[in-house]
Amino acid sequence: MTQNVSTPRRIAHLDMDMFFAGVELLQYPQLRGLPVVIGGRSGAPEVLPDGSLKFARLSNYVGRGVVTTSTYEARALGVFSAMGLMKSAKLAPDAILLPSHFDAYKHYSRLFKEAVAAIAPHIEDRGIDEIYIDLTDMPEADIMLAQRIKAAVQSATGLSCSICIAPNKLLAKIGSDLDKPDGLTLLDENSIAIRIWPLAVRKINGIGPKATQKLASLDIKTIGELAATDIHLLQVHFSPSYAQWLLDAAHGRDERPVVTSSEPKSLSRETTFERDLHARHDKEQLGAIFTMLCERVADDLKRKGYVGRTIGIKLRYDDYSIVTRDCSLETPIQDATAIRKAAGLCLKRAPLSQKLRLLGVRVSALSREGQTIGSNEAPQSELPFGTDG
DNA sequence: TCTGGGGTCCTAGGACCC
DNA sequence: TCTGGGGTCCTAGGACCC
Numbered sequence: 014m015t016q017n018v019s020t021p022r023r024i025a026h027l028d029m030d031m032f033f034a035g036v037e038l039l040q041y042p043q044l045r046g047l048p049v050v051i052g053g054r055s056g057a058p059e060v061l062p063d064g065s066l067k068f069a070r071l072s073n074y075v076g077r078g079v080v081t082t083s084t085y086e087a088r089a090l091g092v093f094s095a096m097g098l099m100k101s102a103k104l105a106p107d108a109i110l111l112p113s114h115f116d117a118y119k120h121y122s123r124l125f126k127e128a129v130a131a132i133a134p135h136i137e138d139r140g141i142d143e144i145y146i147d148l149t150d151m152p153e154a155d156i157m158l159a160q161r162i163k164a165a166v167q168s169a170t171g172l173s174c175s176i177c178i179a180p181n182k183l184l185a186k187i188g189s190d191l192d193k194p195d196g197l198t199l200l201d202e203n204s205i206a207i208r209i210w211p212l213a214v215r216k217i218n219g220i221g222p223k224a225t226q227k228l229a230s231l232d233i234k235t236i237g238e239l240a241a242t243d244i245h246l247l248q249v250h251f252s253p254s255y256a257q258w259l260l261d262a263a264h265g266r267d268e269r270p271v272v273t274s275s276e277p278k279s280l281s282r283e284t285t286f287e288r289d290l291h292a293r294h295d296k297e298q299l300g301a302i303f304t305m306l307c308e309r310v311a312d313d314l315k316r317k318g319y320v321g322r323t324i325g326i327k328l329r330y331d332d333y334s335i336v337t338r339d340c341s342l343e344t345p346i347q348d349a350t351a352i353r354k355a356a357g358l359c360l361k362r363a364p365l366s367q368k369l370r371l372l373g374v375r376v377s378a379l380s381r382e383g384q385t386i387g388s389n390e391a392p393q394s395e396l397p398f399g400t401d402g
Numbered sequence: 403t404c405t406g407g408g409g410t411c412c413t414a415g416g417a418c419c420c
Numbered sequence: 421t422c423t424g425g426g427g428t429c430c431t432a433g434g435a436c437c438c
Contacts, residue, residue, distance in 0.1 A: 052406080079406050094438090099403045140409085140438045221436045252413075283407060323430090333405075337432060373407085 021202075023155065024271060025133075025146040026185035027162065027176045029125060030194035032142035033082040035172045036121050037111050041066070048087035048108035053078030053098050055112045072106035074098045077285055081113055085194070118142075121170050128169035132162055137271045143189075145182050147271040159197050183267035184209070186218045205265040210237030217262050224259075227251070239263035276379070280319065281327075282309040283373025289331045292365035299372070303360070304353055306374040311349035314376060318383075320345035321376035324355035328363055329371035338362045345380055352376065 029035065033051045038044055041058075043066075050071055055078075058066040078098045090105040098110070122141045130136055135147040151158060155178045166174050175196035177188030187209060188198040200208065214236055215225045227250055233239050240263035247256035261267070284306065290299050314320065324346075325339030338359040346352060356374050 077404090077406080081406080095405070097403070097405060100405095103403075142438075219436070223435060254412085278410070279408095281408065285406060325431095329405095335433080339431065341430065371406090 020149070021180045023148040023151070023178055024180065024182050024185045025148055025159065025162070025176055025178045026182065026189040027129065027144050027146065027166070027174050028189045028193070029142040029166075030173045030175060031082055031084055032121075032172070033113065033118055034084045036114070036117050038084070039171055040117075041068075041111075044068070044109055046086065047084070048090055048092070048105050049084045049111060050080050050087050050092055050098070050101060050105070050108050051083070051111050051113055052081040053110065053112060055110055057112065069110045070106065071098065071102040071108040071110045074102050074110060077287070083108075121172065124169045125166045125172070125174070128165040129162055132165055133158070135271055135273060137273060145185065145271045148178065155199050156197070159199070163195075163197065179204075181265070181267040182269050182271070183218065183262055184265050187212070187216055190216070202265070206237070209265060210235060210240060210263075212236050214239050214263075219258070219262065224251070224255075236263050277317070277319070278379065279375055279377035280310055280313045280317070280321070280379070281373055281375035282306045282313070283327060283371055285329070285371045286369070289368040289370050291368050299369070302372060303356070303374070304349075306372065307353040307356060308349040310374050310376055311347060311352055314347045314382075318381060319376075319379045320347045320382050321379045322346070323376070323378040324352055324359065325375040325377065326356050326359045326363065327371070327373035327375065328369055331368040331370050333370070336363050339375070339377075341378065345378070347382065 034049055037049065037051060053074060053076060055069050055074070058068045061067050076098065080092060080094055080096045080098060080101055082094060083092045083101075087101075087105055087108050090108070092101040092105050092108065101108070118141055126136065126138070126144060129144065129146060133146050133148055133151060135150075137145040137147075139145060146162075148155075148158060153161075159176050159178055163174060163176055166172065173195040175189045175193045175198075177185045177191070177196070177198040177200060179185040179188050179200040180202060184200050184205070188200045189196065191208065192198045213225075213234060214220050214228050217236065220228075228234070228239065231242075231246065231250065233242055239259060242260070242263075244256060244260055247259055250256075251259065284302060286302070292299060322343075322345040323339055323341045325337055328336045330336070340355060340359055342355060346355070352374065
């Protein structure tokens with residue numbers, strides 16, 4: 014790749030505002046302005062005799078679901094993504110609870126990505142509600158471009174988004190969160206000290222709860238404090254490469270390209286049970302769930318056109334500890350029966366005396382269906398320089 | 403009143419090969 | 421055959437992201 018060193022890149026990060034909730038509000042506009050939470054496995058709103066809809070309230074929720082997304086009104090009450098619904102019911106009992114409609118979200122995801130692609134085609138998919146866009150080769154000024162993209166997304170979906178244009182992905186990602194919702198942020202090298210350094214280290218994509226806690230124990234709380242830290246101190250507490258990455262990130266350095274296409278590495282299906290199950294006591298129920306998961310993952314492979322050679326299982330016990338087991342086969346497989354057989358052997362190698370909360374099945378080492386077995390990579394020439402050793 | 407489901411990448415030890 | 425070194429593959433766990 015040839016990159017002109019004198020020309021800085023222009024990378025945008027675009028993030029849809031409370032995406033799932035936004036899609037739901039398109040269908041139920043009467044809920045605008047109310048605290049609304051998406052999550053759980055609840056049913057659709059009940060239709061009353063007069064034709065109006067009766068929405069479920071969070072206070073009536075019983076189960077193990079979590080919040081997938083919440084509206085800003087619900088967030089104001091302390092209800093955020095990944096929070097247990099039982100806990101959020103304590104904080105916002107009167108909030109409306111809606112089930113997820115993934116097909117609708119995928120539809121709107123496609124709409125907003127197509128709208129952006131019509132303007133700027135160099136797009137990296139980062140899941141259902143966000144993308145990176147490489148705008149380096151676009152002649153238009155940043156602010157005009159950002160406004161045009163936002164307008165196109167709004168017009169295609171009826172939804173708002175937040176966008177930041179910056180010299181790299183790391184800064185663009187941080188920036189798109191600075192002015193949410195409906196944000197438009199421009200960052201350059203000079204903005205790092207002013208706008209980035211005062212932020213908490215947790216704002217960096219790649220610094221999670223564990224690293225944040227470790228850094229706090231070193232009295233490093235802001236990105237600026239991290240940027241001023243001696244690499245040797247970081248190397249004592251983190252792996253060498255992560256220590257270097259932390260320092261680079263804090264200085265806003267990031268050379269990662271915008272990657273416009275990629276192949277999946279694994280496909281999996283997992284489920285949390287309504288109540289904890291025991292391998293022997295609940296053998297039949299567990300067996301049926303296990304088979305269903307294998308069928309679902311086999312179906313995913315078939316639909317997407319992949320086969321896989323490594324089959325694995327995941328168990329979460331009642332104490333939340335996680336165990337995985339996997340095994341690699343000589344030839345890749347796709348069908349549910351073969352997956353079930355291999356996964357069954359994996360399961361036998363896992364401890365099963367403790368009650369289980371979750372079971373998952375995963376297929377990895379994927380290759381495209383129909384491709385010659387084992388020829389995922391270019392073949393190695395034999396004995397290039399004669400024998401040795 | 404415990405935290406879902408779908409992913410990626412990294413690390414580390416052991417087996418095995420030359 | 422007392423002791424290297426490089427490389428790949430496999431497996432398990434962990435951190436992190438949306």
